[in-house]
Amino acid sequence: MFDIDTYLKHIGYTGTREPTAENLRELHKKHMMTVPFDNSRNAPKGLAIWDDVDAGADVFYEALVVERRGGICHEHCGLFRAVLTEFGYDVDIISSGVRGANGEFGHDLEHMLSVVRIGDELWLADVGFAGPSFIEPVRVSQDVQSQCGFDYRVVENAPYLVLERRTRGGEWLAVYRFMLQERELTEWKAIAAGENDDPFWHWAGEMIAAGTLIYGRAYENGQLLLVGRRHLKAEDGRDETRVLAKTDEYQAAIRHILLQKA
Template identity: 30%
Template sequence: MSEPQLTNLALYLQRLGFDAAPAPTLDTLRQLQLRHTGAFAFENLNTLLGQPVLIDLPSIEQKVLHDGRGGYCYELNNLFLTLLQTLGFDARGITGRVVMDQPEGAWAARTHRLSLVTLDGVRYITDVGFGGMVPTAPLILDTDAEQLTPHEPYRIEQHADGYTLRANVGGEWRAMYIFDLQRQEDIDYTLGNWYVSTHPDSSFVKQLMVARTGEGWRRTLNNGSFAIHHMGGESERRQVTGVDELIGLLENEFDIRVPQHPELGGVINQLITIRK
């Protein structure tokens, strides 16, 4: 079975700052991951509007590269993996269980998509779809040492059930997600995406989550709570009070072309009354 093909490779690379296809090296992988998290926002507007989240490659390309939107892991990491494979990287998709903000030792559903890349015999995980704590550099899999990125330090712990990714947030090593290297097929992503985008217990259908990175900062929007987190410094926070203000943030701070939808204003108005 042939791998899916990008139909907009030149445009995709242009959005990431490349005039031509770069060589499949570690330096390229680092540049691609960092630039991707800055160019394409993490966002879940479709799930809040009750619209389907289509994860076939043509639909993702249309949404992200042409419609001015972002997406979440099943979209962004699918697109990114296809780019890596097109450029000649030895890469495949894997999945994990998000445990961020859960009690230590918690176990969650398998609802996160990321990628495994092997370069010169060294295995890395790469992820461009993990919201406000997305790693901004590939991470070596087979070491428990602290690994620096352009943003927070991360480390990977190996255990009987696979691996746990941790980030150093405020001096505390917090668990982000648990993952393993089990082979995944399209149906596995379809099931995970269906749960995330439609199940009433999924936070993605109840809460606005938007994130983007830049040099020395992360921007996040959770319902009506907007923050700019400065690496090594204080965070700026403010509460959004109106629909137009929130739409302006999506457009100006996250570079999202907000979709036209008759229920958008009402949905946003509900969300900004929820404190997080």
């Protein structure tokens, strides 16, 4: 059963339990450094990944904290939302469509994240996106916000807002687009039940079922991401990519990201 004290000990958080921006930043970063992204249990499921979207914080806590496994967006989002609610934050579920390699965005319900209201400010809290993205929450603002040498901003492209990221000396690139529209878990359940006729989902399900494994985790000053054999290290404003052709090197990278011993 979900236990806030055990969760905070697990991620190494020792601060106050006030719903402040500073505490949100620390919780967000420590979660991403401690609880990896790992779709290996879910990759073969296709759109059935949404079957347990409403399983609840107890189930996600058991998998991600007690069993110390990694998870995917709705598992991370569900657990972290429960934590923020315990702290007294005003939290809503929202969704986003992720920019693909071809520059086009996925379906609006492709990814799940949270928006947190603190005073008059809105913050994106997204601990379940493999990346590269942000490791501390980002204000919903056109103001440039810097983390680990990377810049972030949220710009308008009506009817959407777009999260953009920029490497050191690089150009702004979209990460995903979203609307500040509170979503219901039943919307994702409808996808799993085959009630959504959008052809995108049939294509996406086939891609997911192809079994591409994705692992990701943040560390103090950057992020690691492994998509198939493609390894990305995002640090000091630079994205460094290489292909891990050797099996032992690939397995070692997985263990490192998942915080597993050799």
